Amino acid sequence: MSQHIISTRGFTREQWLKNRRGGIGGSDVAAILGMSPWRSPYQVWADKTGQLPVSDSGNEFTHWGDIMEPILANEFAATTGKKVYRQNKTYCHPKYDFLRANIDRDIAGEPGFLEIKTAMEYKSSEWAEDEIPAAYLLQVQHYMNVLDRPYCYFATLVGGHHFMVKKVERDQAVIDQVQGMLVDWWQKHIIAGEPPVIDGSDSTKQTLQMLYPDSEAKEVSLPPTFNQLLKKRTEAKEQIAGWQDQVSLVDNQLRAAMADNDTAHVGHYKITYKTTKRGNRVLRIKED
Numbered sequence: 001m002s003q004h005i006i007s008t009r010g011f012t013r014e015q016w017l018k019n020r021r022g023g024i025g026g027s028d029v030a031a032i033l034g035m036s037p038w039r040s041p042y043q044v045w046a047d048k049t050g051q052l053p054v055s056d057s058g059n060e061f062t063h064w065g066d067i068m069e070p071i072l073a074n075e076f077a078a079t080t081g082k083k084v085y086r087q088n089k090t091y092c093h094p095k096y097d098f099l100r101a102n103i104d105r106d107i108a109g110e111p112g113f114l115e116i117k118t119a120m121e122y123k124s125s126e127w128a129e130d131e132i133p134a135a136y137l138l139q140v141q142h143y144m145n146v147l148d149r150p151y152c153y154f155a156t157l158v159g160g161h162h163f164m165v166k167k168v169e170r171d172q173a174v175i176d177q178v179q180g181m182l183v184d185w186w187q188k189h190i191i192a193g194e195p196p197v198i199d200g201s202d203s204t205k206q207t208l209q210m211l212y213p214d215s216e217a218k219e220v221s222l223p224p225t226f227n228q229l230l231k232k233r234t235e236a237k238e239q240i241a242g243w244q245d246q247v248s249l250v251d252n253q254l255r256a257a258m259a260d261n262d263t264a265h266v267g268h269y270k271i272t273y274k275t276t277k278r279g280n281r282v283l284r285i286k287e288d
Contacts, residue, residue, distance in 0.1 A: 003093075004097055005089050005090070006019065007088065008089060020102075022100070023100035024098055024185075025100050025101070026101060026142050026143050028044050030134065030135035032044055033138065035135060040196075040199055040203040042197075045190070045195060046207050046210075049190065052211070053210075065117075065118045068157060069116050073104070075155065076153070080165060082107050082108070083107070083108040083109070084105035084106065086105060086106075087106050089102075093146045096179075096182075096183055096186075098186050099145070100146060103115065103147070104116045111151070112150070112151045113143065113147070113153075115140055115153070116155050117154060117155075119156060121160075123158065124158050132154060132166060132168065138178065140154075140168055141168075141178065142175075149170065151169045153167050153168075154166045251283055254271055254273075254283065254285075269286070270285070270286045271283070271284070272286075
């Protein structure tokens with residue numbers, strides 16, 4: 001079965017973003033599976049069904065990631081001696097045309113490919129030793145499935161100063177399981193048009209704000225099932241308030257016990273009550 005390839009050479013940024021809507025790309029996988037810290041299944045659905053505007057706003061992290069990509073590709077080549085190059089193509093799975101891959105770089109003379117990432121210093125533990133964030137592992141296993149490749153490399157810059165290269169082998173068990181879930185999701189939510197379940201993520205909240213930016217002076221009757229949901233909401237808010245009272249109680253007891261001291265120790269805990277640069281007194285508790 002031959003593989004369908006879409007050439008993206010000469011695409012404007014808007015054309016490239018519209019092309020991404022035609023299928024499930026690597027950055028969509030973790031989101032669809034509910035494992036992305038950035039996007040929810042509902043947001044992916046709203047985007048793929050054309051309900052959200054094509055946006056290239058991004059953020060400062062994606063902005064600097066784009067700037068660093070060619071620099072890190074060159075560093076990978078210099079470090080490993082491997083020649084890398086852009087493909088300017090969207091690869092489609094030979095059986096499921098909507099499963100797609102846009103790799104960062106291909107590697108000359110071998111079946112592997114390269115993915116390039118940047119991470120802030122506080123994310124360094126996610127890249128320590130053999131660690132790689134789960135969302136990125138799902139991304140490259142998806143790519144290896146679509147391209148039928150045996151392995152890939154990560155070239156990653158952590159904290160703006162620590163460059164690392166890691167190799168990831170193909171995991172057929174993961175590929176088989178994830179492919180089935182993605183195919184089911186696409187057929188149910190994109191082909192059949194059924195929205196995914198609403199979750200409580202900020203991503204879904206932002207999506208709903210974009211879908212319904214203005215409200216009309218109309219009234220709607222909600223189904224009886226919302227009675228139970230509203231009851232749960234009330235109970236949850238009461239529990240939050242109760243726990244917040246407990247936190248405030250302990251904080252006040254700590255402040256009283258510390259008197260005019262700014263640091264205290266008890267067991268494995270270190271408590272500080274100091275003035276920040278903004279002039280606020282802040283209580284901090286760390287477990288040693």
